[in-house]
Amino acid sequence: MLRLLYILTLDLKELSCVLTVMNTTFDDFTPCWRNRLVQVESNIFVLITAGRLHYRLNGEPYTAQKGDLLFIPKGTLREAYNAADTLHQKYAVFFSGTLPGFELPFLIRSRYHVQSVEPLDPFKACFHSMYRCSLDRSEGSRIMQLGLFIQFLGMLDRRLKAPPLPKRKKIFAAHIEDYITAHYRESIPLAQLARLIGRSPNYTLALFKEATGVTPLDFQIRLRLKAAKDLLENTSMSVSAIADELGYCDSSYFNKAFTRHVGLSPAAFRARVSPGAEPGESWHGDEMHRPWG
Numbered sequence: 001m002l003r004l005l006y007i008l009t010l011d012l013k014e015l016s017c018v019l020t021v022m023n024t025t026f027d028d029f030t031p032c033w034r035n036r037l038v039q040v041e042s043n044i045f046v047l048i049t050a051g052r053l054h055y056r057l058n059g060e061p062y063t064a065q066k067g068d069l070l071f072i073p074k075g076t077l078r079e080a081y082n083a084a085d086t087l088h089q090k091y092a093v094f095f096s097g098t099l100p101g102f103e104l105p106f107l108i109r110s111r112y113h114v115q116s117v118e119p120l121d122p123f124k125a126c127f128h129s130m131y132r133c134s135l136d137r138s139e140g141s142r143i144m145q146l147g148l149f150i151q152f153l154g155m156l157d158r159r160l161k162a163p164p165l166p167k168r169k170k171i172f173a174a175h176i177e178d179y180i181t182a183h184y185r186e187s188i189p190l191a192q193l194a195r196l197i198g199r200s201p202n203y204t205l206a207l208f209k210e211a212t213g214v215t216p217l218d219f220q221i222r223l224r225l226k227a228a229k230d231l232l233e234n235t236s237m238s239v240s241a242i243a244d245e246l247g248y249c250d251s252s253y254f255n256k257a258f259t260r261h262v263g264l265s266p267a268a269f270r271a272r273v274s275p276g277a278e279p280g281e282s283w284h285g286d287e288m289h290r291p292w293g
Contacts, residue, residue: 018097026091038077057078104160115156176197179196225257
């Protein structure tokens with residue numbers, strides 16, 4: 001990670017000449033999804049966040065699943081399609097060039113590479129932020145997308161060199177995750193989670209963040225927001241009723257939290273995912289179905 005700090009001293013225009021992020025796309029459980037056989041024109045990182053899909057890369061079959069980070073180098077003959085029994089969710093980042101003085105070993109090879117990333121949430125959050133930047137064509141968003149990609153490379157470099165998490169810590173973190181998942185609508189004090197594993201609150205906080213990359217509160221907020229999205233998309237409940245259902249005592253606080261994390265207000269999100277949303281707002285697969293730039 002320290003090897004990346006020198007980048008802060010470089011001029012952004014100079015940096016963009018050696019490393020370019022063209023786009024980030026998001027495929028969200030799309031039926032009948034398929035990428036035809038083509039030779040890819042840029043390097044691609046693909047993060048699978050749910051489900052499974054099949055790839056054929058330079059003639060070699062590979063089944064990608066949740067937690068896989070797939071690097072596909074420029075020039076690869078790539079074909080991909082849904083698995084027969086499940087849909088999938090994934091992000092894909094298209095880029096060219098490298099950072100001077102910084103190389104992950106597999107980035108200089110001509111063959112695809114698969115890396116399992118655990119915990120998945122920090123990488124998913126980074127890719128989601130890059131995707132949100134890709135929806136805005138402004139110069140500022142392009143710069144932000146490049147900065148987030150550099151952050152991702154630093155996270156990946158640190159993860160590859162980090163020692164494995166001890167089994168006992170994994171078990172403790174899993175207990176905490178299960179409890180929060182079952183009670184995410186309720187107020188969950190840190191001391192309550194600490195009692196669950198018989199440790200101090202400070203130890204519990206540090207352990208969970210080490211294992212998952214997020215705090216227990218952030219994990220709870222993500223569960224609430226996921227439920228909020230489902231309710232906004234699939235029910236006619238009012239925003240205030242959804243806030244109450246998810247344990248928010250103040251609907252205005254729910255509005256602010258949703259907007260801060262999702263980038264849209266609950267009402268705007270519902271309008272976008274409703275049947276009347278603009279057709280140009282849908283993005284599918286590793287290839288964007290709307291022109292860039």
